[in-house]
Amino acid sequence: MTTDAVPDFEFSMMQLADSFFPTGMFSMSSGLEAILYETGRPDAAPLRDRMPQLLETYVTNQLGPVDAVLLSHAHDRAAQNDLGGIVEVDQLAHAMRTVKEARQASARSGSQLLRAVAALQPPAAILTDYIDAVRRGDATGSFPVALGVASQTIGIPKEPACVMFLYSAAVSIVGSALRLGLLDHLEGQRLIHHLATTVRETGRRSAGTPLAGLWQFDPEIQLFQIHHERLRSKMFLT
Amino acid sequence: MNQRRIPRVGIGGPVGSGKTMLIERIVPLLSEMGYRVAIISNDVVSKEDADRMRKNLATERGLVPADLVIGVATGGCPHTAVREDPSMNLSVVEELETKHPDLDLILIESGGDNITTTFSPALADYFIYIVDVSGGDKYPRKRGLGIENCDLLVVNKIDLAPYVGADLSVMERDARIVRGAKPTLFVNARTSEGVSAVVQQIVKNVLFDAKPKLAA
Ligand SMILES: Nc1nc2c(ncn2[C@@H]2O[C@H](COP(=O)(O)OP(=O)(O)OP(=O)(O)O)[C@@H](O)[C@H]2O)c(=O)[nH]1
Ligand SMILES: [Mg+2]
Numbered sequence: 001m002t003t004d005a006v007p008d009f010e011f012s013m014m015q016l017a018d019s020f021f022p023t024g025m026f027s028m029s030s031g032l033e034a035i036l037y038e039t040g041r042p043d044a045a046p047l048r049d050r051m052p053q054l055l056e057t058y059v060t061n062q063l064g065p066v067d068a069v070l071l072s073h074a075h076d077r078a079a080q081n082d083l084g085g086i087v088e089v090d091q092l093a094h095a096m097r098t099v100k101e102a103r104q105a106s107a108r109s110g111s112q113l114l115r116a117v118a119a120l121q122p123p124a125a126i127l128t129d130y131i132d133a134v135r136r137g138d139a140t141g142s143f144p145v146a147l148g149v150a151s152q153t154i155g156i157p158k159e160p161a162c163v164m165f166l167y168s169a170a171v172s173i174v175g176s177a178l179r180l181g182l183l184d185h186l187e188g189q190r191l192i193h194h195l196a197t198t199v200r201e202t203g204r205r206s207a208g209t210p211l212a213g214l215w216q217f218d219p220e221i222q223l224f225q226i227h228h229e230r231l232r233s234k235m236f237l238t
Numbered sequence: 239m240n241q242r243r244i245p246r247v248g249i250g251g252p253v254g255s256g257k258t259m260l261i262e263r264i265v266p267l268l269s270e271m272g273y274r275v276a277i278i279s280n281d282v283v284s285k286e287d288a289d290r291m292r293k294n295l296a297t298e299r300g301l302v303p304a305d306l307v308i309g310v311a312t313g314g315c316p317h318t319a320v321r322e323d324p325s326m327n328l329s330v331v332e333e334l335e336t337k338h339p340d341l342d343l344i345l346i347e348s349g350g351d352n353i354t355t356t357f358s359p360a361l362a363d364y365f366i367y368i369v370d371v372s373g374g375d376k377y378p379r380k381r382g383l384g385i386e387n388c389d390l391l392v393v394n395k396i397d398l399a400p401y402v403g404a405d406l407s408v409m410e411r412d413a414r415i416v417r418g419a420k421p422t423l424f425v426n427a428r429t430s431e432g433v434s435a436v437v438q439q440i441v442k443n444v445l446f447d448a449k450p451k452l453a454a
Pocket of ligand 1: 251252253254255256257258259260287349350351394395396397398425426427428429
């Protein structure tokens with residue numbers, strides 16, 4: 001194994017954004033499963049028609065203004081080798097997830113993402129420090145924060161990291177829609193294709209938003225994310 | 239390597255082959271010997287198996303603390319969750335290792351799946367694959383990565399063999415051809431027949447005959 005050839009950041013982005021990269025994302029639906037159970041049975045056709053708008057709302061009103069902003073601040077703190085700052089953003093991320101199962105899933109996938117990135121090449125000191133903080137219980141390893149720190153330490157700049165996050169989060173939601181039988185494979189790809197501008201612009205905005213500028217407005221999706229926790233029978237973790 | 243690593247046994251097999259029931263039979267025997275066990279159950283569509291084991295092993299018999307039976311949903315991809323991307327399971331394992339360092343063993347049930355399932359070596363140290371006879375006696379010779387690669391093959395529901403015309407001696411012979419020297423055991427998980435031999439394999443090959451941590 002060679003460790004001296006460090007890939008350029010575009011290659012690293014492709015690797016991290018790939019759904020094959022092991023972060024457990026395949027087991028989450030971000031509330032879509034609850035939306036299907038509570039509004040899409042027995043006739044899922046109206047929900048299928050709403051998918052483009054729903055996906056857009058996920059990106060512009062939740063993943064962008066909250067998660068991607070947290071990611072970008074974790075990225076900044078990692079660049080300054082500021083573990084205390086990372087832990088603060090991590091705790092904020094954890095506190096902003098009001099649903100227990102979502103909070104737990106985020107911490108679990110984030111901490112495994114850190115392990116996976118640390119295994120790629122000799123890890124930067126700040127990455128190791130953050131992993132140790134998670135292990136000690138001082139931080140949770142919340143997914144967007146973990147991705148911010150991980151991206152910075154392997155050379156992915158802040159704005160591309162935000163875009164990459166939004167892209168893979170949207171792909172993961174589309175993937176769950178496919179497995180829930182809401183879309184076929186071509187509809188799924190078309191949805192992703194049409195998100196290009198939204199993802200890019202939301203990513204740019206998130207990378208420039210101050211921590212005090214976090215916001216979220218998607219009451220319907222959030223209510224379903226809360227309901228998901230109470231579903232009796234479910235395929236997805238969230 | 240993690241020094242607090244608790245040995246882990248992965249149990250895979252087709253839907254309904256008896257994975258949960260085997261665990262329900264194994265745990266009391268291990269617990270009688272003083273071993274402390276936690277269970278992670280990867281359910282395909284619900285937490286039913288985790289709830290059932292919690293009721294049968296924790297609530298009613300007190301053999302396992304209720305919080306040590308943990309259900310994990312797999313997004314409809316049971317094989318991914320234990321093979322290509324075991325992240326969620328690994329996180330749960332690490333949480334157990336941190337919070338309960340005195341555990342002797344973690345049993346991980348995979349969601350019911352096809353015969354090509356295997357466990358990631360990063361997740362399980364020992365892999366038990368369980369089939370039942372009701373699919374016919376062809377299974378061992380059909381191979382499949384699960385049957386070929388597992389450390390221990392368990393053929394369950396031997397009580398049903400006469401009803402489906404399955405010949406256990408054919409299964410035993412084919413298993414030997416496909417698996418070489420690796421063991422195959424025949425059990426009836428409903429009556430516990432043959433289950434103590436499964437426990438012996440675990441104690442010998444996973445725990446290496448170590449005394450229970452709390453007794454040592
Ligand atoms: N006759 C007979 N029935 C059995 C035996 N072992 C299990 N069963 C029954 O088979 C059914 C399935 O057993 P489970 O333990 O739930 O199987 P599983 O592999 O965990 O199933 P999934 O997790 O849903 O894939 C149950 O109704 C059991 O009572 C056996 O040895 N003989
Ligand atoms: Mg089961």
